[in-house]
Amino acid sequence: xxxxxxxxxxxxxxxxxxxxxxxxxxxxxxxxxxxxxxxxxxxxxxxxxxxxxxxxxxxxxxxxxxxxxxxxxxxxxxxxxxxxxxxxxxxxxxxxxxxxxxxxxxxxxxxxxxxxxxxxxxxxxxxxxxxxxxxxxxxxxxxxxxxxxxxxxxxxxxxxxxxxxxxxxxxxxxxxxxxxxxxxxxxxxxxxxxxxxxxxxxxxxxxxxxxxxxxxxxxxxxxxxxxxxxxxxxxxxxxxxxxxxxxxxxxxxxxxxxxxxxxxxxxxxxxxxxxxxxxxxxxxxxxxxxxxxxxxxxxxxxxxxxxxxxxxx
Amino acid sequence: xxxxxxxxxxxxxxxxxxxxxxxxxxxxxxxxxxxxxxxxxxxxxxxxxxxxxxxxxxxxxxxxxxxxxxxxxxxxxxxxxxxxxxxxxxxxxxxxxxxxxxxxxxxxxxxxxxxxxxxxxxxxxxxxxxxxxxxxxxxxxxxxxxxxxxxxxxxxxxxxxxxxxxxxxxxxxxxxxxxxxxxxxxxxxxxxxxxxxxxxxxxxxxxxxxxxxxxxxxxxxxxxxxxxxxxxxxxxxxxxxxxxxxxx
Numbered sequence: 001x002x003x004x005x006x007x008x009x010x011x012x013x014x015x016x017x018x019x020x021x022x023x024x025x026x027x028x029x030x031x032x033x034x035x036x037x038x039x040x041x042x043x044x045x046x047x048x049x050x051x052x053x054x055x056x057x058x059x060x061x062x063x064x065x066x067x068x069x070x071x072x073x074x075x076x077x078x079x080x081x082x083x084x085x086x087x088x089x090x091x092x093x094x095x096x097x098x099x100x101x102x103x104x105x106x107x108x109x110x111x112x113x114x115x116x117x118x119x120x121x122x123x124x125x126x127x128x129x130x131x132x133x134x135x136x137x138x139x140x141x142x143x144x145x146x147x148x149x150x151x152x153x154x155x156x157x158x159x160x161x162x163x164x165x166x167x168x169x170x171x172x173x174x175x176x177x178x179x180x181x182x183x184x185x186x187x188x189x190x191x192x193x194x195x196x197x198x199x200x201x202x203x204x205x206x207x208x209x210x211x212x213x214x215x216x217x218x219x220x221x222x223x224x225x226x227x228x229x230x231x232x233x234x235x236x237x238x239x240x241x242x243x244x245x246x247x248x249x250x251x252x253x254x255x256x257x258x259x260x261x262x263x264x265x266x267x268x269x270x271x272x273x274x275x276x277x278x279x280x281x282x283x284x285x286x287x288x289x290x291x292x293x294x295x296x297x298x299x300x301x302x303x304x305x306x307x308x309x310x311x312x313x
Numbered sequence: 314x315x316x317x318x319x320x321x322x323x324x325x326x327x328x329x330x331x332x333x334x335x336x337x338x339x340x341x342x343x344x345x346x347x348x349x350x351x352x353x354x355x356x357x358x359x360x361x362x363x364x365x366x367x368x369x370x371x372x373x374x375x376x377x378x379x380x381x382x383x384x385x386x387x388x389x390x391x392x393x394x395x396x397x398x399x400x401x402x403x404x405x406x407x408x409x410x411x412x413x414x415x416x417x418x419x420x421x422x423x424x425x426x427x428x429x430x431x432x433x434x435x436x437x438x439x440x441x442x443x444x445x446x447x448x449x450x451x452x453x454x455x456x457x458x459x460x461x462x463x464x465x466x467x468x469x470x471x472x473x474x475x476x477x478x479x480x481x482x483x484x485x486x487x488x489x490x491x492x493x494x495x496x497x498x499x500x501x502x503x504x505x506x507x508x509x510x511x512x513x514x515x516x517x518x519x520x521x522x523x524x525x526x527x528x529x530x531x532x533x534x535x536x537x538x539x540x541x542x543x544x545x546x547x548x549x550x551x552x553x554x555x556x557x558x559x560x561x
Contacts, residue, residue, distance in 0.1 A: 026365050026366050026377075027365075027366055028366075028522065029366045029367065029368045029377075030353070030366075030367050030368060030369055030453060030526075030527070031453055031457055031458060031515075031522050031523040031526075032453040032454045032455060032456055032457045032458055032459050032515075032523070033457045033522075035366075131517055132517060132522065140456075140500075141456065141457050141498075142498065143457070143517065191327065191329055191330060192327065193326070193327060193328065193329075194326035194327060194328075194334065194336075238339075238340075238341060238370070238371045238372050238373075239370055239371065239452065239454060239461075240334065240336075240368075240370045240371075240372070240373040240375065241328075241334065241368025241369070241370055241373065241374070241375025242368075242375070243328045243329040243331070243332040243375060243377065244329065244331075245329060246328075246329065263454060263455055263456075264368055264453075264454045264455075265368060265370045265452060265454035265455075266454075272327070272329075273328065273329030273330070273332075275330055276330060276331075298327075298330065298385060301330050302330060302380060302385065305330060305380060306380075306381065309381055
């Protein structure tokens with residue numbers, strides 16, 4: 001339903017990147033339209049759950065910080081994902097729980113304390129007109145977001161909410177897990193892909209035994225890892241569809257993990273794909289952080305994913 | 314363990330927790346299209362509500378499913394059954410036909426002289442060579458509504474620019490390798506620009522969103538500036554830019 005809701009928050013200061021994201025835009029990739037959606041599915045899902053929202057409700061993805069929002073009415077909200085030094089009217093705020101923001105209060109995200117991307121959810125979800133059946137904001141494609149045009153938040157923008165967004169969060173709201181330590185992401189699970197045997201033995205050993213460094217060339221399209229050069233017998237291939245978390249290795253031998261805003265097709269050989277939750281953890285890493293990659297079985301990855309999704313209805 | 318028997322086609326390849334990649338062919342060929350379009354439709358029908366997305370390309374189809382609803386092994390078996398019973402679309406002639414009015418001019422197609430120089434043709438011959446052929450849409454990707462079409466006349470084959478442009482105007486008609494395309498929106502891009510079309514290629518307010526679909530047939534029809542502008546084309550010349558070097 002294209003309900004437009006009422007104004008809930010006004011952007012007083014925009015910061016580098018804040019985007020409205022629902023679960024993503026699906027069913028249109030054969031038109032060349034990418035997936036979008038939250039880079040950290042885990043943090044986004046928990047922010048929504050803490051205010052009693054169903055899976056898929058639009059929430060705000062705040063990257064790095066620098067964002068100040070003024071409440072234009074009483075709102076039941078929750079913040080999960082990264083700790084970006086959040087304050088309300090200048091007082092530090094505990095995150096990973098729900099709270100009521102009062103009309104006129106200023107919610108501010110400063111800069112990364114733990115992780116890179118915070119998620120702000122409001123009871124009932126933010127409201128925006130879907131574009132191609134989704135409000136997921138993809139700046140490169142000019143699709144979705146609070147204005148439908150794929151824009152990041154700018155000063156003076158208003159975020160619309162449902163008229164009942166001020167109700168208290170449900171008392172039976174789930175107990176959140178302890179906030180993850182995003183500085184210690186643990187080994188990132190990788191599901192082997194079809195070209196894995198085309199990499200040299202040495203390269204495979206290195207892929208799984210190297211401490212990789214998150215490069216500063218990292219965004220919602222992909223995260224480049226730097227380390228030893230991986231060699232593959234294939235250099236380029238005929239372009240084919242790329243799944244979420246795919247780890248492609250271009251001729252320079254430095255892997256790129258493809259995330260939500262990746263191009264729909266591409267032509268580099270791949271080691272495989274990170275599991276959805278591993279891709280989420282990588283999306284919380286700051287440039288310069290170190291990560292390891294670990295091969296996991298489909299069974300284990302599926303069990304982990306189903307455990308995670310099980311609580312979200 | 315990974316002997317060459319895996320090279321048998323078609324085959325199903327792992328592509329993550331929620332996806333399988335169906336590989337049908339190993340070369341780019343117009344003859345692939347009736348199989349690719351038939352397979353795309355068959356998978357859509359077979360997976361029904363368990364399907365999340367489909368990404369067909371030149372030789373492959375990526376099938377993304379919902380792993381909460383469907384076991385990956387069950388998805389694989391279902392897809393294998395589709396492959397086993399696949400029959401190509403009739404005569405491979407199902408795609409729509411489109412004509413894209415195109416103004417070929419150096420002001421909007423700055424690589425026209427480069428192509429002429431490489432091929433030994435005159436600029437007019439390059440234009441005739443590009444516009445007389447009917448191209449098939451092999452895949453969509455790169456950007457919403459961006460259709461990779463081919464095959465280009467061998468004489469026009471050329472590498473990408475060494476340095477991609479930061480901003481390619483909407484409607485730009487371009488070539489690289491043995492493929493051609495038109496840019497549906499302003500994006501960065503590394504293809505050689507030879508003209509501009511007035512036709513809207515991706516319209517988010519229009520029902521089908523993308524004018525061109527896999528398997529469609531496209532002709533670029535040479536028009537003059539007056540007709541191009543009358544049809545709504547934007548004749549603004551390319552921004553002045555540093556000269557691009559070509560691969561030797």
